[in-house]
Amino acid sequence: MESYTWAKAKTSDAGEAKVAVLLPGSGYPVQGPVLFWVGEMLTAFGWHVQAVRWTPEDEPGPDPHAFVARAAEDAFAAVPLTSRRLVVAKSFGTLAIPWAEDTKTAGVWLTPLLTDAKVRETIAHTDKADLFIGGSEDKLWDGGQKSESVGTFVEIPGADHSLQIPNDWRASQELQSGVFSRIEEFVKALPDAVQ
Numbered sequence: 001m002e003s004y005t006w007a008k009a010k011t012s013d014a015g016e017a018k019v020a021v022l023l024p025g026s027g028y029p030v031q032g033p034v035l036f037w038v039g040e041m042l043t044a045f046g047w048h049v050q051a052v053r054w055t056p057e058d059e060p061g062p063d064p065h066a067f068v069a070r071a072a073e074d075a076f077a078a079v080p081l082t083s084r085r086l087v088v089a090k091s092f093g094t095l096a097i098p099w100a101e102d103t104k105t106a107g108v109w110l111t112p113l114l115t116d117a118k119v120r121e122t123i124a125h126t127d128k129a130d131l132f133i134g135g136s137e138d139k140l141w142d143g144g145q146k147s148e149s150v151g152t153f154v155e156i157p158g159a160d161h162s163l164q165i166p167n168d169w170r171a172s173q174e175l176q177s178g179v180f181s182r183i184e185e186f187v188k189a190l191p192d193a194v195q
Contacts, residue, residue: 001058001067003075006030006039009048017080021072022051023093025111029053034110034163037180038088045187047086050075052093065118068092069099086190088183091140091161098122106130106190108183111161114142126150131186133179135159137166154182 009017020042022030030039030051042049052071060067072087086106089096094112097119099105107130113119114134123132130151134141138161156175158165163179164172 001052001054001071001074003050003052003071003078005079006049006051007043007047009080010046016084017082018045018047018084018086019076019079019082020047020049020086020088021075021079022049023068023072023075023087023089023096024052024054025091025093026054028090028092028162032090032162034176034179035088035090037176038108038183041180041184042086042088042187048079050079064092065095065098068095072096072099072105084190086187094119100130101126101128104128108186109133110179111135111138111141111163113140115140123151131183133163133182135161135163152186154179 022035022039024030024035030036030053039049039051052075076085087096087100088108090110091113094109095116097107097109097112100107101122106128109130109132111134112132127150132151133154135156137158140161156163156179159175160166163176165175
């Protein structure tokens with residue numbers, strides 16, 4: 001795994017920087033439309049954005065949660081030190097939910113793996129108001145138990161694991177626009193998230 005700077009913060013004071021890390025899915029890179037446009041949105045809002053990419057040598061091993069947590073830690077270690085942190089993760093990257101809970105890092109979780117026991121247990125006991133977005137046709141999304149968390153759960157009707165409507169690019173584009181609006185609202189409501 002490796003990380004690289006997507007965009008630098010618009011502040012010269014590193015202590016004032018807002019830093020976001022983009023964590024991809026196993027087959028959904030940060031250049032995929034959902035993560036790409038969130039990266040562009042955060043850039044426009046003045047965030048330092050650090051993106052992670054998996055390399056051919058990567059092997060999550062027996063503990064994929066630790067693997068993804070290490071990727072998040074390494075990405076944050078490569079950026080300005082700040083308490084104003086956000087992780088935006090897609091699918092496999094959402095295995096960082098336990099790590100984000102331990103470090104009190106805010107999260108936008110796109111198509112989280114809600115069928116994963118450790119992820120589910122963390123969400124059930126968190127007091128963080130994270131944002132969870134999934135599609136009603138995604139087998140890995142179980143939005144039916146939204147009461148488990150103080151977070152906000154948004155279910156996109158008809159959307160699959162890529163947050164798309166199968167065989168309908170226009171409907172997919174429109175629904176993703178709505179997803180970006182929800183993420184924008186969440187980001188603007190973060191403490192100290194002055195835009």
